[in-house]
Amino acid sequence: MRKRPNIKDIAKAAGLSTAAVSYALTGKGRVSAQTQEIVKRIADEIGFIRDDTAARLRTGQSNLLAAIVHDTSNPFFAELLSDFETSAYEAGYLTIVANAKNDPIRQAALIDAMLAQGVAGLLISPVNGTEEAGMQSLRFHGKPYLVCVRDIGDKQADYVGLNDRQAGYLAADHLLSAGIRHFAFVGGLDHTKTWLDRLDGIRAAASDSGVTFPDEMIFNSAPTREAGSQMFDRILNSHSDCNAAICFNDYVALGAYAAIHATGKVVGQTYSVVGFDNVPQSASLLPPLTTVELFPRDIGRKSAGLMLGRLKNPKRQRERLLIEPRLIARESVVRPRA
Amino acid sequence: MRKRPNIKDIAKAAGLSTAAVSYALTGKGRVSAQTQEIVKRIADEIGFIRDDTAARLRTGQSNLLAAIVHDTSNPFFAELLSDFETSAYEAGYLTIVANAKNDPIRQAALIDAMLAQGVAGLLISPVNGTEEAGMQSLRFHGKPYLVCVRDIGDKQADYVGLNDRQAGYLAADHLLSAGIRHFAFVGGLDHTKTWLDRLDGIRAAASDSGVTFPDEMIFNSAPTREAGSQMFDRILNSHSDCNAAICFNDYVALGAYAAIHATGKVVGQTYSVVGFDNVPQSASLLPPLTTVELFPRDIGRKSAGLMLGRLKNPKRQRERLLIEPRLIARESVVRPRA
DNA sequence: CTGAAAGCGCTTACAG
DNA sequence: CTGAAAGCGCTTACAG
Numbered sequence: 001m002r003k004r005p006n007i008k009d010i011a012k013a014a015g016l017s018t019a020a021v022s023y024a025l026t027g028k029g030r031v032s033a034q035t036q037e038i039v040k041r042i043a044d045e046i047g048f049i050r051d052d053t054a055a056r057l058r059t060g061q062s063n064l065l066a067a068i069v070h071d072t073s074n075p076f077f078a079e080l081l082s083d084f085e086t087s088a089y090e091a092g093y094l095t096i097v098a099n100a101k102n103d104p105i106r107q108a109a110l111i112d113a114m115l116a117q118g119v120a121g122l123l124i125s126p127v128n129g130t131e132e133a134g135m136q137s138l139r140f141h142g143k144p145y146l147v148c149v150r151d152i153g154d155k156q157a158d159y160v161g162l163n164d165r166q167a168g169y170l171a172a173d174h175l176l177s178a179g180i181r182h183f184a185f186v187g188g189l190d191h192t193k194t195w196l197d198r199l200d201g202i203r204a205a206a207s208d209s210g211v212t213f214p215d216e217m218i219f220n221s222a223p224t225r226e227a228g229s230q231m232f233d234r235i236l237n238s239h240s241d242c243n244a245a246i247c248f249n250d251y252v253a254l255g256a257y258a259a260i261h262a263t264g265k266v267v268g269q270t271y272s273v274v275g276f277d278n279v280p281q282s283a284s285l286l287p288p289l290t291t292v293e294l295f296p297r298d299i300g301r302k303s304a305g306l307m308l309g310r311l312k313n314p315k316r317q318r319e320r321l322l323i324e325p326r327l328i329a330r331e332s333v334v335r336p337r338a
Numbered sequence: 339m340r341k342r343p344n345i346k347d348i349a350k351a352a353g354l355s356t357a358a359v360s361y362a363l364t365g366k367g368r369v370s371a372q373t374q375e376i377v378k379r380i381a382d383e384i385g386f387i388r389d390d391t392a393a394r395l396r397t398g399q400s401n402l403l404a405a406i407v408h409d410t411s412n413p414f415f416a417e418l419l420s421d422f423e424t425s426a427y428e429a430g431y432l433t434i435v436a437n438a439k440n441d442p443i444r445q446a447a448l449i450d451a452m453l454a455q456g457v458a459g460l461l462i463s464p465v466n467g468t469e470e471a472g473m474q475s476l477r478f479h480g481k482p483y484l485v486c487v488r489d490i491g492d493k494q495a496d497y498v499g500l501n502d503r504q505a506g507y508l509a510a511d512h513l514l515s516a517g518i519r520h521f522a523f524v525g526g527l528d529h530t531k532t533w534l535d536r537l538d539g540i541r542a543a544a545s546d547s548g549v550t551f552p553d554e555m556i557f558n559s560a561p562t563r564e565a566g567s568q569m570f571d572r573i574l575n576s577h578s579d580c581n582a583a584i585c586f587n588d589y590v591a592l593g594a595y596a597a598i599h600a601t602g603k604v605v606g607q608t609y610s611v612v613g614f615d616n617v618p619q620s621a622s623l624l625p626p627l628t629t630v631e632l633f634p635r636d637i638g639r640k641s642a643g644l645m646l647g648r649l650k651n652p653k654r655q656r657e658r659l660l661i662e663p664r665l666i667a668r669e670s671v672v673r674p675r676a
Numbered sequence: 677c678t679g680a681a682a683g684c685g686c687t688t689a690c691a692g
Numbered sequence: 693c694t695g696a697a698a699g700c701g702c703t704t705a706c707a708g
Contacts, residue, residue, distance in 0.1 A: 004479060006685055017695045022687055032693065047478045052454040053391040054685035057700045064434070064455065073420035073635075075413060082411035086437055094451055096402070096434050099424055113432055116390040117402070140385045141342060225622060254622040261624065281619035284563060284592040286599070297411075344701055355679045360703055370677065392701035395684045 005046045013042050025050065056118055065307065066114035066122040067097045068107060069149075075279060077125065080148070080300040084123060087304030093120065102127045104134065111137050121307050125149040128192050144310045148303050151193055158310060160303045160321045164194050167292045167325035168201025171246045171274045174290065174327055176209040178335045180244045180272055184217045184235055186256065187228050187248030195220075195248065198276070202246060223248050228255025236263050243336065244272035250279045253289055253332075272333040276325075288330035298323045343386045351380050363388065394456055403645065404452035404460040405435045406445060407487075413617060415463065418486070418638040422461060425642030431458065440465045442472065449475050459645050463487040466530050482648045486641050489531055496648060498641045498659045502532050505630045505663035506539025509584045509612045512628065512665055514547040516673045518582045518610055522555045522573055524594065525566050525586030533558075533586065536614070540584060561586050566593025574601050581674065582610035588617045591627055591670075610671040614663075625669035636661045 007021045014021065016035065023031045024039035031039075042048075056062045065088050069077040085095045096114060100107040107127050114122055115137060121144040126134060130152050138145045139156065146158040175183050185202055188195040199218065206213040219235060221227040228247060235242070236259060243265070247253035253275035257267055265271045268287035275282065278293035302321055310316055345359045352359065354373065361369045362377035369377075380386075394400045403426050407415040423433045434452060438445040445465050452460055453475060459482040464472060470492050476483045477494065484496040513521050523540055526533040537556065544551040557573060559565040566585060573580070574597060581603070585591035591613035595605055603609045606625035613620065616631035640659050648654055 004685095007687095008685080018686080019688080019696080020694060023694090026687080028688090035693085047475070049450055049453045049475075049479070051395075051456060051685050053456050054395055054700090055687070057389075057392055057395060057685080057702085058687045060700075071420065072423065073413075073417045075411075075416070078413070078416035079411045081435075082409065082437060085410065085435065086439075089436060089448075094434050094436065094455065096432050097419075097423065098427060098432065099420060101424075110427075112387055115387045117432065118389060118391050137385070137387075141387070225618060251618065254619060257624070258622055279619070280563065280589070281592060281617070284596055284619075285622070286595070286624050342701095345703095346701080356702080357680080357704080358678060361678090364703080366704090373677085389701050392684090393703070395686085395701080396703045398684075 004051075005048045006051070007048075009046060010039060010042050010048060013046065014038055062118045062120040063093050064117060064119045065093045065095045066117070066119040067095055067124070068100050068110050068114070068122065069097070069125040070100055070102050070127060072097055072099050076277065076294070076296045077149075080125075080296040080303075083297040083300035084304045085300075087301050088308070091304070091308050093308075100127050104130060108134065108137070111135075115141055115143060119143070120311055121145060123148060123303055123307060126152050128189075144307065144314065146303055146307050146310075148299055149194075156318065158303075158306045158319045158321075160299050160306060161323070162294050162299065163322040163324055164197030165201040165204070167276060167294065168198030168246075169205045170201075170325060170327040171198075171276065171292050172202040172205035172213070173208070174274060174329065174333060175244055175246070175272060176205060176211070178272070178333055180333075180336060181209075181211050182217075182242055183244035183246060183272070184219060184239065184242055185213075185246045185248075186219045186231055186235065187221045187223050187252035189222070190218075190220045198248070217242070221248075221252070223252060225251045225255040225258075228252030229259045230255070232256045232259035233262075236260065236265070243270060244333075245274075247273060247275045250275040250277040250282050250289060250291055253282075253291070254285070257285060257289075268331045268334055270334070274333060278328050282328075283330070285332075287332050290330045290332045291328050292325045293328050294325050295323050342389075343384045344389070345386075347384060348377060348380050348386060351384065352376055400456045400458040401431050402455060402457045403431045403433045404455070404457040405433055405462070406438050406448050406452070406460065407435070407463040408438055408440050408465060410435055410437050414615065414632070414634045415487075418463075418634040418641075421635040421638035422642045423638075425639050426646070429642070429646050431646075438465050442468060446472065446475070449473075453479055453481060457481070458649055459483060461486060461641055461645060464490050466527075482645065482652065484641055484645050484648075486637055487532075494656065496641075496644045496657045496659075498637050498644060499661070500632050500637065501660040501662050502535030503539040503542070505614060505632065506536030506584075507543045508539075508663060508665040509536075509614065509630050510540040510543035510551070511546070512612060512667065512671060513582055513584065513610060514543060514549070516610070516671055518671075518674060519547075519549050520555075520580055521582035521584060521610070522557060522577065522580055523551075523584050523586075524557045524569055524573065525559045525561050525590035527560070528556075528558045536586070555580070559586075559590070561590060563589045563593040563596075566590030567597045568593070570594045570597035571600075574598065574603070581608060582671075583612075585611060585613045588613040588615040588620050588627060588629055591620075591629070592623070595623060595627075606669045606672055608672070612671060616666050620666075621668065623670075628668045628670045629666050630663045631666050632663050633661050
């Protein structure tokens, strides 16, 4: 590997000091237009690429951001991160991403690893069960960080999330408005804030329609297609009078479709299903799935915006942003025959 | 933001030199077990986190990897990158990811930005049309890089991709084995190597079955559900005798389902469809989609493996790895009535 | 087993 | 407008 060209090489070739070269390159004035011209030309010629880490060491300014989420391949996070990265890059930052894999130990190690890189700031969607204490390393180092998606009630950090309660409300209200008063809430883990908030919204919608949503219609499962399908096999069996369900996400709804059709009931005709997420495939199902869209890209973009704002102005007041979900009415919900 | 603790602080607290502290922390021997003990305790107490960038400046060793792909939110790349990151992290590396957005300018800028960070190596799935010249910056700096998914015929770089020709062969052979001799190849852009390779495989399979695959049955479109659906509207109209199609990916197949059902034909009964990718939803479609699985996670993991190997041994011979696709036979392909 | 010192590649206060 | 020099936080050859 050949030696990497540095400002000393440029200085030598241009017959200048490294100081002059640095000024010319960063464009901090103090150098004639002609000198700047020459320096830039030479830099190009010898393939000079500034060592950002050396600059960071000197200035204390980093152009690196960190992002830690449960699973970067989960479409929700993949979209969130993609827009976060794009916004960050447009502002001159690169993004280190990492999978915490729902492991608090790994998450803590990752936070410290990011700190070791001297990132300017950190975006984190904390693993379930993370307490504020999980952020102590970040706090101790006074590193700006932003919590997203999973609220841990951190009073110091910016937060960008989605209005899960409203999402639950929209789903339930849509069924209730169609005259469906008996439905299940299927999938999701009962110790996550997202799940609790959605349930809360469902109960609120029911209450607003003058009905009570009974605990026995709550069915937890992993938020996957397989788990959803299995859970529905049981529900269809044990609650054959129930012909509607709110699924924790579109994957669970996908499992529901399979299980429901296996019993001879038909989604959109004799059974109603609502999901959350609006994954691209939801529109192509037969029938197209009614679902609550959550806009992860907005979360990514707004998170980047808030982060960048805080880096510019570190004592800016803490902000809290909730992205509003939207119901996408399609054909998986049917008004029951009178 | 409080001053970040450094080895000088530890040295002062321990009454040692910074050299001793460094040796104790990196565990390079040269220091008594007791001293090491003391240093580590103090480091913990004062919340010391090593500045990796300063270390890198001195040692020239970076624990940062870069990954540039077209779109990190595309599920194929999201899965690839997720496994790449996990493998890299397990070996002590963090990964900076970035979206090239099919823009050669942006891609070049990103490469230089990664170089400026002093990454140890770079993974890239080049934007369509990238020539070897697009890698010149990496070559000039002697930076180890690995090309994945999109082969640009780079003779110097490691390559990990998928056997697209074989993927095309499997799809076509599956139709042919079911006795289907007349089918279309729909979706995908004709200037991409992936598309060309799949077509090549389709032709080879046809040839092996003693039939010719005619150019008029090739229909290009963006590889999306919407474009696929529109293209199928036309094909079903203009080629009503054709009752089978290989779709460039599962999204196009999704579009196909919608368009086909709109004409009264039924996938899996009077029309056969094969896709590529095996996205999670494919199994939940009605009927479940027969598709060719491509294993992006394997590409990510193997890429990380090769990259890490090269970092250990920079003069290791160039490697080329092709992940073998696998046909997932489900219910969207039907043998035509005699 | 330990310390004093140089140096990685930058930026920037200081001096001219 | 320009240069000589210090210093960011580490690691490591050199000396003891």
